[in-house]
Amino acid sequence: MSSHPSENIPLALSTNWFLATPPTFPYPELRAHAPISSATYTWEYIERIDPDPSNLNTHPGVLSQDWTVIGAVQWELDMSITKIRVQWNTSDITNTLRSDIKHLPSSAHGPRGYTRExxxxxxxxxxxxxxxxxxxxxxxxxxxxxxxxxxxxxxxxxxxxxxxxxxxxxxxxxxxxxxxxxxxxxxxxxxxxxxxxxxxxxxxxxxxxxxxxxxxxxxxxxxxxxxxxxxxxxxxxxxxxxxxxxxxxxxxxxxxxxxxxxxxxxxxxxxxxxxxxxxxxxxxxPVGGNGTEKMSLNGLLLATDHFVFKLPPGLGVVYSGDWHAANPRETPDPEFQNPPPHTTL
Known part of the structure; x- marks a missing residue:
């Protein structure tokens, strides 16, 4: 086992856990990685229309969906949080699949050991x-x-x-x-x-x-x-x-x-x-690691993932939640660390 749960996170993308509806989260490999105190997730898709490469005159083109799944786990060790984001397009899952990981120290603690009152x-x-x-x-x-x-x-x-x-x-x-x-x-x-x-x-x-x-x-x-x-x-x-x-x-x-x-x-x-x-x-x-807030992961999941859609004019958007995620090819999130696509652990 790694020295801290946030290290060497097993993404297990080859198992396609993220394709289930709803997603399988935490997926088995993540559960086995380290003891988890709590977990939550959210997902959504947006519909897009791309030109048909075989016939550029085709109207309206090829319909596909950009999917985003974001899950968060709170580690029992120190109540820190790891967020995992997986994105893909349904027209070509293999070549559009990308994953991101972000680790957040316990929110009750700031820099230099400061404890939030x-x-x-x-x-x-x-x-x-x-x-x-x-x-x-x-x-x-x-x-x-x-x-x-x-x-x-x-x-x-x-x-x-x-x-x-x-x-x-x-x-x-x-x-x-x-x-x-x-x-x-x-x-x-x-x-x-x-x-x-x-x-x-x-x-x-x-x-x-x-x-x-x-x-x-x-x-x-x-x-x-x-x-x-x-x-x-x-x-x-x-x-x-x-x-x-x-x-x-x-x-x-x-x-x-x-x-x-x-x-x-x-x-x-x-x-x-x-x-x-x-x-x-x-x-x-005695207090909780995240400021004593029940289901604190849910608030964190929504509060730290505000992105803006950039869509071609005239396209409809379908939401499964009340938050917004960016088109991964247009507005990458600089806060995330980006491992190579198709990571298999």
Missing amino acids: LTREQLLLASQWYAPHILSFARSRLGTTVADGECWSLASAALQHTRGAAVREGHEPPQPSTGRVHGQLVLDWDVSSLVPAAGILQAADVRAGDVLELSDAHFRHIRVLLGGLASGEENVQVGEHTAIVDAVEGEKVSVVEQNARVEREVSVGAYDLGEMVKGRVRVFR
Whole structure:
């Protein structure tokens, strides 16, 4: 298998998968190439009339059709997208067949690793899609060890579980954990900022199913003893720790975590930001790779293929969709990479 699914795409033109109505997409060779998260396609034809080479006086000439099939697949590996376009004329399929491939990195990511910010509505939708599966996974593992028992492994495994569940429900899967990043950052608070803890969880709309990251944190809890006659102090220090938010109440975050109070075991815990005297808190919202848009491939397929017809005057046009494709011999798309025609892989 290639190092990335977008490399060495098997076009399998010799199987004529594109000639079926509707086209067979994804065709078997593409399905076998790499795991696909989702796929879609569209197709159309335009009728044309060419002079009859055997009799130039013939009217109206030879009727044929220019066909265009465009399919898009979203790779499970990183939610990037590969688009495949096949074009031909029915009068001579063999000699007019051409194919194009274009790869699009995950639309949630721009140049230099920039991550597109989602709207509040999209973040809420992401929580509705993914949080139930994340929480169900984490709670069902209480008292057990997940993967290597590290705190990060619980969140990573929960997101991996949720990816499969989301696909089964017709949603794009959430991005997997990368280091200590688990989606879009919704809260980044440091005690040294002097911003009070009161209300920050609500202002950031931190929700159950989000992922909490603590860095160099120190919590100090004052306990009142003997009816107020004495007091005790409990100090908890945390270097780097990952936990899954289970509930939010005031300044307190209840969590499901691993390798915390019980070594290398999943347990429940709580962190009160009002008792935090040092350190940093970050909270991530698991989000989809394409901005959390259901059937995002369809919008991409139509939005990135706007071409203009150039037809001889007086010819009718037949559409099978609501988008326009160019005559391949007149308006080539410079965005596509053009392999030689008749590629057989």
